[in-house]
Amino acid sequence: MEAIDYMPRLVRACLENDRRLVESVSLTVSRKLRRDRPDLASEIAGALAASDMRSEATRAAEINPLPIDRETRFSLVEFIEPIELPDPILDAATTKELADFLKERGLIQRFFEDGIEPSNSILFIGxxxxxxxxxxxxxxxxxxLPLITLDLATSISSYLGRSGQNIKSVFDYVRAQPAVLFLDEFDAIAKRRDDEGDLGELKRLVNVLLKEIETCPKGSIVLAATNHPELLDRAIWRRFDRVIEVPLPEENERMRLFERHLPxxxxxxxxxxxxxxxxxxxxMSAADICKLCEHxxxxxxMNPGESIEIISLSELYSKCKPQxxxxxxEACIKLREINPALTVRDIARIVGVGASTVSRYMKEA
Ligand SMILES: Nc1ncnc2c1ncn2[C@@H]1O[C@H](COP(=O)(O)OP(=O)(O)OP(=O)(O)O)[C@@H](O)[C@H]1O
Ligand SMILES: [Mg+2]
Known part of the structure; x- marks a missing residue:
């Protein structure tokens, strides 16, 4: 999509006073304009930086109120309008799994016509x-589709007695309109099973969840994520059409992450x-690498006179310090090898040792 195509959405968001959407659409537009109209891109970035924008309840949430906890009246979920994102950088197998899922969703009508159930749920582990x-x-x-996130860790600990009811109302919301429901920290339903007092309630909760996932309409999608798959029992795994194991990035993915984030x-x-x-x-995880590039x-x-190589190396070695x-x-010698222009002081700063130590290592080598 071109920048201009975002105008109707931007106008609607402004008129409806949806600040979060204004911010996210403006960011996308600014990104799109960066090459051809850097002046406009930086004006937009300036306007965003100057206005203290905070997330507020979104327009859709106002029309169709988000599910809340009956007693505390707190919202149970977070609502995010779909917003353009670059493709995730993943290994070939995971990329294919995601592409296949999207392909299936694109053929949903064909599936229905042929009486075949399209898949609509994924458990991400990693x-x-x-x-x-x-x-x-x-x-x-x-x-x-909008993304509706239910953080199970917080919702279970805050509302254990009412979790079953709350989960039902979240699923009812997703039933009323197509959406992607994201159950984050999915292992929270399992973790507390050791806790004797809560056992009965948690069992009930797991049953409610399993039933809701199974009966969720195919127009909506249920995604769940966990860092602790070993805590989930097989009955839970079986409820998901796909279980996608997301690995740490290998060399190829790390290269693409650096190339994307340090253009x-x-x-x-x-x-x-x-x-x-x-x-x-x-x-390192992809998130670690993104953070490293941001640094x-x-x-x-902040240091326009400094060479980008020295900055990058200093940041890199501050994350993975040679011990x-x-x-x-080895680090000192390698640095001299890949860039003979680096001085002993540069190398000392990058590796975090004294200059005399670097000289000694060089001599020894
Ligand atoms: N595969 C990836 N491709 C591109 N960017 C990524 C990728 N993985 C992570 N990132 C970047 O790192 C950030 C954090 O990652 P994310 O929140 O998706 O991790 P997570 O797997 O959900 O971790 P957690 O288990 O802690 O919730 C993302 O917002 C994104 O900017
Ligand atoms: Mg996460």
Missing amino acids: APGVGKTYAANWLAYKLA SDRFTLSQEMLFLMVEKSAG IKRQSV TKQEKS
């Missing part, structure tokens, strides 16, 4: 920061540097 929540947001965008037109890094960053970031970008704005003498020595 370590923190691999992109489970991001994938849920992205699927909602691809399907042009080469603004942050020129040699291939050797990029390879070193990819190698050193092994074991690098911020530092480069032993051997690691430190």
Whole structure:
């Protein structure tokens, strides 16, 4: 979509005083304009920065009130309008799973015509920061449906006695209009099973959830995410059409993450540097890498005279500090190898050792 295509949505959001939507659509428009009309993009960014925008209840939520806890009157869910997001960077198998799911959803009418049930639920499992929540947001965008997030950890601990009722009302909301329901921290329903006092209530709750997931209309989608799949019993796994295991990013994905978040037109890094960053970031999640790139970008704005290579390396080594003498020595030698222009002081700063130590390592090598 072009920037201009977002105008009707932006106008509607302004007229309806939906500040959150104004902000998110403006960000998308600004991103789209960055190349051809950087002046307009930066004006929009300035206007956003100047106005203290906070999320408020959205327009749709006002028309069709979001489910609330009957006693506290607090909203049980978070409501997010679909918003354009770049594709998640994932390994080939996970990417294919998501693409297949979207393909199925695109053929939903054919499925119904042929009397075949389309799938409408996914359980995402994976370590923190691999992109489970991001994938849920992205699927909602691809399907042009709002994302309704129910954080089970907070809702169960706050309203245990009324959780069953609350979960029903959340599903009723999703039944009334097509949406993507995202059950975050899904293991919360399992974790507290050890807690004797709550056992009966939790069992009841699991049964309510299983039934609701099974009977959720196919026009809506149920996504769930957990870091602790071992806590969920098989009966729960079976309720989901797909279980997608999202792994930590491998070399290829880490390279793509760096390339996306440190675009080469603004942050020129040699291939050797990029390879070193990819190698050193092994074991980091995609979220860690995104955060690392944000730090690098911020530092480069704050220190315009500093070379981007030195900034990137300093940030990288501050995240994965060489520990032993051997690691430190190897890091110093490697840095000199990939960029002979680095001075002993640069290397000392990057690796976090004294300049005399660096000289010693060089001599020893
Ligand atoms: N696979 C990915 N591709 C692109 N960006 C990603 C990916 N994974 C994570 N990110 C970035 O990191 C941020 C945090 O990731 P996200 O919240 O999706 O992790 P999560 O798996 O839900 O973690 P948690 O288990 O802690 O909830 C995202 O908003 C996104 O910017
Ligand atoms: Mg998450």
